[in-house]
Amino acid sequence: MINFEYARATDVADAVRRKAADPDAKFIAGGTNLIDLMKFDVERPTRLIDITRLPLTQVEETADGGLRIGAMVPNTDLAYHPLIEQRYPMLSSAILAGASQQLRNMASTGGNLLQRTRCLYFYDVATPCNKRNPGSGCSAIDGHNRMHAILGASDACIATHPSDMCVALAALEAKVHVMGQSGERTIPMTDFHRLPGDKPETDTNLGPDEIITAIELPAQSFTKNYTYLKVRDRLSYAFALVSVAAALELDGDSIKDARLALGGVAHKPWRDTAAEGALKGQPANAETFSRAAETLLHDAKGYAHNTFKIDLARRAVIRGLTQAAQATPQSQSDKKIR
Amino acid sequence: MAPTPAEARETIPTPAKISVELEINGASTELKVAPWTTLLDALREHLHLTGTKKGCDHGQCGACTVLVNGRRINSCMTLAVMRDGAKVTTVEGLAKNGELHPVQQAFIDHDAFQCGYCTPGQICSAVGLLAEGRAKSADEIRELMSGNICRCGAYPNIVAAIQQAMGQS
Numbered sequence: 001m002i003n004f005e006y007a008r009a010t011d012v013a014d015a016v017r018r019k020a021a022d023p024d025a026k027f028i029a030g031g032t033n034l035i036d037l038m039k040f041d042v043e044r045p046t047r048l049i050d051i052t053r054l055p056l057t058q059v060e061e062t063a064d065g066g067l068r069i070g071a072m073v074p075n076t077d078l079a080y081h082p083l084i085e086q087r088y089p090m091l092s093s094a095i096l097a098g099a100s101q102q103l104r105n106m107a108s109t110g111g112n113l114l115q116r117t118r119c120l121y122f123y124d125v126a127t128p129c130n131k132r133n134p135g136s137g138c139s140a141i142d143g144h145n146r147m148h149a150i151l152g153a154s155d156a157c158i159a160t161h162p163s164d165m166c167v168a169l170a171a172l173e174a175k176v177h178v179m180g181q182s183g184e185r186t187i188p189m190t191d192f193h194r195l196p197g198d199k200p201e202t203d204t205n206l207g208p209d210e211i212i213t214a215i216e217l218p219a220q221s222f223t224k225n226y227t228y229l230k231v232r233d234r235l236s237y238a239f240a241l242v243s244v245a246a247a248l249e250l251d252g253d254s255i256k257d258a259r260l261a262l263g264g265v266a267h268k269p270w271r272d273t274a275a276e277g278a279l280k281g282q283p284a285n286a287e288t289f290s291r292a293a294e295t296l297l298h299d300a301k302g303y304a305h306n307t308f309k310i311d312l313a314r315r316a317v318i319r320g321l322t323q324a325a326q327a328t329p330q331s332q333s334d335k336k337i338r
Numbered sequence: 339m340a341p342t343p344a345e346a347r348e349t350i351p352t353p354a355k356i357s358v359e360l361e362i363n364g365a366s367t368e369l370k371v372a373p374w375t376t377l378l379d380a381l382r383e384h385l386h387l388t389g390t391k392k393g394c395d396h397g398q399c400g401a402c403t404v405l406v407n408g409r410r411i412n413s414c415m416t417l418a419v420m421r422d423g424a425k426v427t428t429v430e431g432l433a434k435n436g437e438l439h440p441v442q443q444a445f446i447d448h449d450a451f452q453c454g455y456c457t458p459g460q461i462c463s464a465v466g467l468l469a470e471g472r473a474k475s476a477d478e479i480r481e482l483m484s485g486n487i488c489r490c491g492a493y494p495n496i497v498a499a500i501q502q503a504m505g506q507s
Contacts (some may be wrong), residue, residue, distance in 0.1 A: 004355045006373035006419050032415050035376070036396050048373065048422055076409075080472070100485020102463065103397060103468070105409045107418060237483035332482040 001038045008050040008218055012179050012213060018049045019179050023065055026209060029108040032099070033115040039074045039107045041125050042116075042132055056110075056213055061085060065219030066128050068177075071110030071212045075165065076101065080110055088217060089329065090226040090247055093151050096332040097230045100237050113122035113166055113176065113192060116203060117159035117267075118239055120144065131200040137204040138200075146233060146305040147239065150313065151297075152266040157200030158303065160264055162239050167263035168228055170271040171245040173238045174217050180210035189215075193268030200267070204244035222247035222259065226322035228265070229330045229337070236335070240264030244320035248284065260292065260321070265300075271294045275317075284325040286318065292318040358422045360442045362387070363431025371418045378402045380429060389429040389458045392486035393487075395482035400486030403459040403466070404428050410466025412485075434464065441465050444499035461488045464500050467477035476501065 009015035009027075014153065021027055025047035028034055037043040056070035059081050067083060079095035080083055101106065121127045121139035128137035140148055141157050148158040166189070174189040193204050206212070225248040232238040243263035249256045258279035261271035275296035282288040293314045302309045319337065321328055351444045355370040362385065371386050378395075380406070381387045393401030397415040401488060404413045405427040441464045444450070451457045460461045461492035479500050480493070488496065 002376050003352055006356060006417070028417075028420070030415075030421070031417065032397055032412070035415050035417070038374075039396065048417075052420055076449055088443070100400065101467070101482050102400060102403055102410050102412045102485045106411050236481050238351075333475070333478040335477075335481075 002039070002044050002046075004038075004045055005047045006050065007047065008052060012054060012056070012211060014191055014208075015049055015051050015054065015157075015211050016179055016181055018047075018098055018207055019211065023050055023208065029210045030103075030106040031073070032103045032107045033111070037116065037123075040122060040123055051211070051302065058311070059205070060217065069195075069215045069217070069219045071108060071214055072168075073109045075104040075107045075109065075112060079104065085219040087223060088163060088172060090216075090245060091165070091172060093166045093183070093226075093228040093329060093332055094245060095245075097228055097240075097243070099165035109158040109165075109215055112163055113169075113212060113215075114204065114206070115163060118162045119148065119159040122159060131159060131203075133194075134199075134201045141303065144305060146302040147264075148308050149305060150300045150302055151262075151264050151270055152195045152268070153301070154196045154198065154200070156198050156268055157196035157267065159196065159200065159267060161203070161266070161268050162264075163269070163294045164228070164230060164240065164263055166193070166242060166255045167243055167269045168246045169215065170269035171247055171259040171261040172221070173219055173259075174215050176212055176317050177214040178206060178210045179198070179213050180207050183328060184213075184256050189269070190271050196267045203267075214234060220257075222249065224327050225250055225324045227320050227329040228332075229316055229320040229323060231312060231337075232302050242309055242316045244313075246317070246320040246324040248324045250284060250325065253283050253285075255284050255288070258292075260296065260317070262317070264314060265309065270296075279321070284321075286322070289325075290314075290323040292321065352409055358418050360418070360421060360423075361425040363427060371416075373417065373419055376414050376420045377404070377406075377418050377421055377426070379417045381426070383414060386400035387428050387430055389431070390462075391455055393456070393459070395419040398487070399456070399459075400463060401456050403457040403463045403471050403486065405462055405466055408466075408469060410463050427462070427465075428437050431464055432461065439465065440467070441499070441503045444502040445496075446497040446507075447502060448501040449492075449494045456486060456488045456490075460488065460496055464496075464503065467500065468504060473500075473504075479504075 026045035028048045056072040127139040176187045230243040245261045246260040258276045275292045278292045391401040393399035397412045402414040
């Protein structure tokens, strides 16, 4: 870790002002990813702006029947919040599928969105990596790429976004409230993260002087027919090879509305509205689910060690949609996949 | 020649140490630390409370687990300066009046360790788990203890020990 200075933001405007004044500064909230990256010399901020005491810890109902979640709400508090457990159980499940309880106790809602890829080459400063050192090349494309992207990758980067929470937020059509020097704006969750293209060093569309203040959930919450299915190398405390956030609104056996987003497969939470379109108006059966999976994976591309993820994703999508249709969401403690 | 940005950053003068007040195992403690001192290093190197262990130092193994304001966290992944004013409980603070904490006693009763290196973190994590009240079944204990690695593989006995302590709480 290099030497850095420490400052504590007194309010959101102060945080924005301090960040705008120093391009090498970073906000610190939970610290669970940033401190790790600083210890590996991947992140080298000259100043940390502590935002942990900002008054962004409320979960409030919005006028249109949704919820507004403060950016500093810890992941554990969000997962166990009565309104989240009752009305957005898919979000609760996704949060509890990620990390460990100690890390969830520290990690913030806003910080979860801003965590960086766990690509081993991104972490290993001895190797080229376009995300860490733009223009140096991608070591993963011809390297150990078992965990890497099968959708939306580029010649410059095949890293994946590691979050579970964000996959559920994308499926639920959450919005991200941000504040910068030019004021507030709202970014749809599906536009918050970006694909690598030729600029993999930029993970999100958040401006350099902007801070996340809240996440807003719409009223539609899918309390019955949903699942968050995470497939990984260990039963717990491992990043997803593939994860599926699936939610359905059923009218008898017919699908009225559908949401489908995948984690572990791309540079961002991968929500596919075309695959959702293949579900809507159709009977909730294996044939329909299979067609949705084909649509979602039509352009999937594997590399030397991760081609298996295409088949894994296909089966996980079908299994996830089946769990959602049967109202038997995946348990995050009993890991048997049924 | 002007330094490159990277060199310029390397040469930032060492910032002044910052005063931090912590309540550690019930005792109010003031210390001066550099901004980059983790809570773990503050406990071990500044306060010589070496019960809390440094394993991976990257939030992956759980050996550094302590309770901050009653909640279990990885002390290696937080800065001491960020925790100014917090109440910290380490494994040294669990026994009361010479009596082991029920979780400590249960670890002995069930032989829930071999080398013992992960044990302070396991015990603090288990105390946090009991306070959360979310785990009921063995599956739930395993899931909510997954942030604590035991390379000796004492997991079955750790689960048994936690179940015993759960029955007493």
